[in-house]
Every structure is written in C-alpha cells, then in structure tokens.
Amino acid sequence: MTAGNDAVIEARDVSLTFQTADGPVHALKDVNLTINRGDFVSFIGPSGCGKTTLLRSIAALEYPTGGTLTVNGMTPDEARQKRAYGYVFQAAGLYPWRTIAGNIRLPLEIMGYSRAEQKDRVERVLELVELSGFGKKYPWQLSGGMQQRASIARALAFDADILLMDEPFGALDEIVRDRLNEEVLKLWARTEKTIGFVTHSIPEAVYLSTKIVVMSPRPGRITDIIDSPLPKERPLEIRDSRDFIEIAHRVRDGLRAGHGDGV
Amino acid sequence: MRSVLPVLTVIAAILLIWYVAAVGMNAQWARDQAARAGVEIGWSEIAVDAMRQERPVLPAPHQVALEFWRLTWTEEVEGRRGIVQSGSLSNRSLVYHALVTLSATGLGFLIGAGFGILLAIGIVHNRAMDRGVMPWAIASQTIPIVAIAPMIIVVLNSVGVSGVLPKAVIAAYLSFFPVVVGMVKGLRSPDAMQTDLLRTYNAGAMQGLGKLRFPASMPYLFASLKVGVAASLVGTIVAELPLGGAGLGTRLLAGSYYGQTIQIWATLIAAALLAAAMVGAVGMVQRVTLRRMGMAR
Numbered sequence: 001m002t003a004g005n006d007a008v009i010e011a012r013d014v015s016l017t018f019q020t021a022d023g024p025v026h027a028l029k030d031v032n033l034t035i036n037r038g039d040f041v042s043f044i045g046p047s048g049c050g051k052t053t054l055l056r057s058i059a060a061l062e063y064p065t066g067g068t069l070t071v072n073g074m075t076p077d078e079a080r081q082k083r084a085y086g087y088v089f090q091a092a093g094l095y096p097w098r099t100i101a102g103n104i105r106l107p108l109e110i111m112g113y114s115r116a117e118q119k120d121r122v123e124r125v126l127e128l129v130e131l132s133g134f135g136k137k138y139p140w141q142l143s144g145g146m147q148q149r150a151s152i153a154r155a156l157a158f159d160a161d162i163l164l165m166d167e168p169f170g171a172l173d174e175i176v177r178d179r180l181n182e183e184v185l186k187l188w189a190r191t192e193k194t195i196g197f198v199t200h201s202i203p204e205a206v207y208l209s210t211k212i213v214v215m216s217p218r219p220g221r222i223t224d225i226i227d228s229p230l231p232k233e234r235p236l237e238i239r240d241s242r243d244f245i246e247i248a249h250r251v252r253d254g255l256r257a258g259h260g261d262g263v
Numbered sequence: 264m265r266s267v268l269p270v271l272t273v274i275a276a277i278l279l280i281w282y283v284a285a286v287g288m289n290a291q292w293a294r295d296q297a298a299r300a301g302v303e304i305g306w307s308e309i310a311v312d313a314m315r316q317e318r319p320v321l322p323a324p325h326q327v328a329l330e331f332w333r334l335t336w337t338e339e340v341e342g343r344r345g346i347v348q349s350g351s352l353s354n355r356s357l358v359y360h361a362l363v364t365l366s367a368t369g370l371g372f373l374i375g376a377g378f379g380i381l382l383a384i385g386i387v388h389n390r391a392m393d394r395g396v397m398p399w400a401i402a403s404q405t406i407p408i409v410a411i412a413p414m415i416i417v418v419l420n421s422v423g424v425s426g427v428l429p430k431a432v433i434a435a436y437l438s439f440f441p442v443v444v445g446m447v448k449g450l451r452s453p454d455a456m457q458t459d460l461l462r463t464y465n466a467g468a469m470q471g472l473g474k475l476r477f478p479a480s481m482p483y484l485f486a487s488l489k490v491g492v493a494a495s496l497v498g499t500i501v502a503e504l505p506l507g508g509a510g511l512g513t514r515l516l517a518g519s520y521y522g523q524t525i526q527i528w529a530t531l532i533a534a535a536l537l538a539a540a541m542v543g544a545v546g547m548v549q550r551v552t553l554r555r556m557g558m559a560r
Contacts, residue, residue: 061459080465087463093456097478097556106474110466138557 008072008162008194009035009058015066016053016220026219027053028064033213033222037161040188040195042205043213044251045258050220051198051213055164058196059087071162083111085162086155090170092147094139094154101126101135104154111158125153128187145176149183156191164196169204178236181207185234202255206230206247207239214251216258224254281324288320289313322525330529331357354509357533363509364499365537367427371434372495372541376488378435379442386443387450387476388468397447404440408433408498413505430502430510437498438491445487449480481556485549492541500534511537 016028028050035041043051056062057069060076071079079085086107094103101122108118126132129149139147148168155163165184169177181204188195199205205212206228214224230243238244286309293312297304304312314323322330334357339345344353352359382400385392412433419429453475461471503512511534518527 059463061462080463083465085463087460089456089460091456093460095457095475095478097481097558099557107464110461110464110470110474 006036006038007034008037008039009033009196010070011054011067012069013067014054014057014064014069016050016057016062016064017066028057029219029221031067031220031222033225035194035196035211037194038192039211040185040209041197041211041213042209043196043198043215044200044202044205045215045220045255046200046217048217048220049215049258050217051215052166053220054215055166055196055198059085059164061087083158084160085164086158086160088148088152088155088163088165088168090167092139092144092151094147094150096139098139099135100131100137100139100142100150103139103150104135104157107154107158113158121157125156128156128190129153129183143176145172145180148172149180152184152187156187156193161193162196163191163193166198167200168197170200177201177204182236184208189232202248202251203239205251206244207234207236212247212251214254214258216255221258223258224250226250226254278324281321285319285321285323286310286313289316292316292320318522318524320524322528326525327528327532330525331532334526334529335533357511357514357530360509360511360514360530361533361537364496364503364511364534365541367430367502367510368434368492368496368499368537368541370427371431371499372438372492374431375435375438375495376442376491379439379487379491380446380484382439382443383446383450384472386447388472397443400440400443403436408437408501409504411436412498412501416502416506430499430506433502434495434498438495441487441490441494442484445483445490446480449483449487450476452483453479478556481552481558485545485552488545488549489542492545493538496534496538496541 011031011033014028014031015026018025018027031050031054043054045051053062057064058071058076060080069076072082072084074082074084094100095106098106104122104125105118108121113121122135123132126135129152131146131149131153134142134146134150139150142150152165152168155165169180172180184195184197185208187193197205197208199208210228210232212224212226212228213222214226215221216223226247228247230238230241230247290309290313293304293309293316296312297308313319314326319326334355338353338356339358340347342353342355343349344355346352352362354360382392382396386396387393415433415436416429419425419432450472457475457479458471461475466474499510500512500515503510504516507513507516511530514530515527518524518530
C-alpha cells in the first residue's frame with residue numbers, strides 16, 4: 001500500500017507495549033492509519049484505549065515498540081526536531097511566572113525568532129483565539145477556558161502544519177466547550193492545519209472531525225475509522241441533522257463493539 | 264491588630280517562666296552567701312537577690328535588656344570610644360562585633376548558596392552526580408561543626424588564607440546543604456506536562472533550565488535560603504570561638520571565660536536579632552522577586 005503525497009501521518013502496524021511490574025501492558029496493537037494534509041482527525045474511545053498514547057507517539061513523546069510511524073515522511077523524533085507540530089495538553093499548562101503573551105512567546109524564544117517577529121506573532125495568535133488585550137495578564141487572572149485558548153495560541157505561534165490536541169477541553173464545562181469547539185473549527189478553516197484531536201465525547205468528535213478514529217482498550221486498537229460526510233462549514237445546529245445523528249450512532253456502535261458489550 | 268494579643272500573651276508567658284527559672288536557679292548562690300554571712304533568708308529575700316546578682320546562673324530578663332542597651336546604645340552614643348565621640352565603632356560594643364559577624368556570615372552565605380545552587384543544577388542534570396554527590400552532602404552535615412571548624416581554620420591558615428575567609432568557609436559549609444536540598448526539589452518540581460511541552464519544542468537542557476526549572480524552583484529556593492542564612496550565622500559564630508579577634512562568637516567565649524553570664528545573654532540576643540534581620544531580608548527579596556514574577560497574588 002503506497003501513501004499519496006498528501007499523507008502527513010502514517011501508521012503501519014504500530015504497537016506499543018509498556019513493561020510494568022504486573023507484566024506487559026499493550027497500550028497499542030497493530031494500529032494502521034493514514035492522516036492526510038488538512039484532515040481533522042478525532043481519536044475517541046474509553047480510557048485506556050491508547051488514544052492519548054497514539055497521539056503522544058506521533059509527537060515522539062512515546063516510542064512505539066513495533067511497526068512504523070512516520071510524520072511528514074520522517075520518524076516522529078526527526079519531525080519533533082524539525083518542530084513539525086504544536087501540542088495542546090489536557091491542562092493549559094501555562095507557566096505561572098509568565099504573562100499570557102510571555103507564555104505564547106516561550107516557543108518563539110526557544111526557536112530563536114527575532115524580537116520583532118515574536119511580538120507580531122504573539123499579537124496575531126492572540127487575535128486568532130480572541131484573546132487580544134489579555135497579553136499582559138497572568139494565567140491565574142484568566143478563566144479555565146481562556147487559559148486553554150491561550151495554550152492553543154501557544155501551539156499556533158510557530159509554523160507547524162500539524163496541531164495535536166489531547167482532550168484540550170476535557171476539564172471545561174459544556175457551554176464553554178461548545179464555544180471553543182466552534183472556535184477550533186474556525187481556526188482550522190483559517191489556518192488549514194492538520195489536526196489530531198483526542199476526546200471522549202461523541203458529539204465533540206462528530207462535530208469537529210473529517211475523520212473519526214474509534215478505539216477500544218485491552219489491547220488498545222482501532223475498531224472503526226469513519227470518514228465524515230458533514231460539510232466543512234458546520235454551525236452548532238448541525239448537531240440536530242440526520243447525518244450527524246447517524247455518524248454518532250456509528251461511533252457509539254464502534255465503541256460498543258470494542259467493549260464486547262454495552263458501554 | 265488581632266495578632267497583637269496572642270503575641271503579647273506568648274511574650275508574657277516566656278518572661279514569666281524566665282523570671283521564675285531565674286529565681287530558682289540563682290537561689291543556691293543567694294543561700295550560700297547568706298550562710299557564709301550567718302543569716303537565714305526566706306524566699307522573698309532570695310527572689311530579690313536573684314534579680315541583681317552580678318554573675319547569676321540565669322540572668323533575669325531586665326538584666327539582659329539593660330546589658331544589651333549598655334553594650335549598644337550607651338557604649339556607642341555616650342562612651343568615650345563610641346562612634347559619636349571617636350568616629351569609629353567601639354570594640355566593646357555589640358554593634359561592632361555584630362557587624363564583624365555579619366560580614367563573615369554574608370560572605371559565607373553567598374558562597375554557600377551559590378555552591379548549593381550549582382551543585383543542585385549538577386545533581387538534576389547528571390545521573391552520576393545525582394548518585395554520587397548527595398550522600399557526601401549528607402555526610403558533610405553529620406560531622407559536628409565544632410569538631411571540624413578548628414581544622415578548617417588551621418588548614419586554611421597554613422595555606423595563607425586568613426581574615427574573614429576561613430569564617431565564611433565554615434558558614435558556607437553549613438549553609439550550602441539546605442540550599443542543595445531545596446533547589447534539587449525545586450528544579451524537579453515542574454510536572455511531566457511542563458517538561459513534555461519543552462520536548463515538543465525540541466528545547467535543549469539549558470533552555471529547560473532557564474525557562475522552566477529555574478523559575479519554577481524560586482519558591483523552594485527562598486524557603487531554603489532562609490534556613491541557609493540562619494545556618495550560616497551559626498557557622499560563623501562557631502568559627503569565631505577558636506579564632507579570637509572580633510565577632511559575636513568571640514564575645515560569647517570571652518563572656519564564658521570570665522563568667523559574665525549577663526554579657527553572654529546580651530550577646531545571644533544580639534545574635535538572635537541579627538539572624539532575624541537576615542531572614543527578614545531574604546523574605547523581602549523573596550516578596551519582591553515573586554511579585555515581579557507574577558507569582559505573588
């Protein structure tokens with residue numbers, strides 16, 4: 001099987017086994033997946049299904065013990081060294097001693113951007129996540145949702161084509177989550193990045209994705225890959241449409257099949 | 264204002280216990296004196312005498328306070344050799360000796376804290392140092408400082424190092440340890456997510472130190488600096504005991520040679536005030552630093 005030129009992330013029979021005191025844990029087993037440029041891919045499944053491990057493997061924060069995984073045609077480690085992706089963690093993880101602007105500047109300082117360039121980019125991404133005017137605030141002065149937006153801005157500040165997000169809105173309430181989901185879609189449309197998005201919310205996965213990867217635990221594996229027929233333009237009301245409900249059903253079925261019984 | 268009452272209560276309790284203890288401990292001398300004079304004395308006379316002995320076993324608080332005043336304000340302002348009349352600090356005043364001790368303590372603290380921070384950075388970044396250095400650092404603190412201080416002074420003197428430096432080295436010897444322990448903890452305080460974040464930027468170890476580990480360690484650093492500065496003062500005073508010359512340690516030794524218990528206690532008060540001032544100074548630097556870093560709310 002040959003990948004097209006558009007393939008950004010390719011996994012072939014990827015396995016990852018953790019050695020623990022209680023014996024080996026198969027976090028990932030025989031994972032096959034192709035993510036194309038511009039895709040919005042959600043990884044969904046119950047905890048322990050390896051969705052975060054898979055995302056961390058793509059980011060070279062974990063190393064698969066079997067199979068091949070390539071990012072932009074390189075090993076994940078090489079891609080990381082080339083700063084191919086921005087990563088958004090479950091918690092905002094802003095450094096408390098830096099202002100919001102200072103936090104967004106962090107990757108730019110490390111990557112050696114000039115001061116003028118840093119200033120431009122900080123302003124641009126703050127506007128992108130609708131936090132203009134909050135640059136001088138410290139993280140604790142912002143709400144949880146605003147902090148997470150700032151951490152997304154931090155991941156967007158440098159020129160990575162790939163954005164990896166690990167349950168970025170998991171700790172936020174549903175109203176804030178809905179708004180941020182809309183904003184992420186807008187961001188995705190404006191920046192044309194390839195996005196990998198881990199979630200355990202079915203509506204979130206269906207609403208955001210062009211491709212939904214359903215996973216199941218013990219061993220962590222992919223049970224279904226759904227290409228979404230939903231249009232790129234997605235108002236929140238789309239969640240009441242027939243297509244949306246059908247996909248959500250299929251995701252739920254996939255999750256159920258992986259468990260071998262009712263979820 | 265609400266905190267005044269508890270503080271006053273504690274001080275009153277301490278003074279009360281102190282006075283009672285002074286009467287009890289100085290009673291024997293009063294009785295011996297009375298016996299020699301061939302008179303019987305009761306507790307009321309003993310209590311009065313216990314407050315005004317020249318060399319009591321335990322001086323009463325007001326005796327210590329008066330002596331402290333005499334050796335600071337009176338000596339400097341009214342004394343012939345005081346700063347007002349001679350233009351330089353009197354070598355009999357506690358102010359002079361406290362400044363001598365302060366300079367050695369300060370220098371020793373800077374050396375110790377700097378050494379401690381460097382050691383902690385090494386321990387955090389190098390596995391061999393992590394395994395190899397910590398046991399020695401702990402061992403160094405199990406040796407009684409009174410035993411090793413004279414040897415350090417002799418060794419340093421034999422290589423031509425004298426003056427303030429030997430004292431500072433001993434002060435540093437005591438003060439580096441809490442800084443190492445606190446800094447190692449502080450440099451390791453960033454959680455996995457914060458270090459992973461730097462990994463995704465492909466940041467180097469030095470960038471990780473400068474941008475994450477060092478700023479994150481600040482609260483730990485200041486906590487350990489407060490312990491370190493107090494330890495530094497203890498080290499300096501111990502070093503001054505065998506050295507002679509000037510300094511609070513020398514005054515303590517001189518007081519015990521001549522049985523001047525009141526002077527010893529006045530010197531101890533001076534040492535305590537010095538320690539409090541230094542810990543307070545570190546606390547002020549801490550407040551300013553953390554506020555500038557946006558970490559004080």
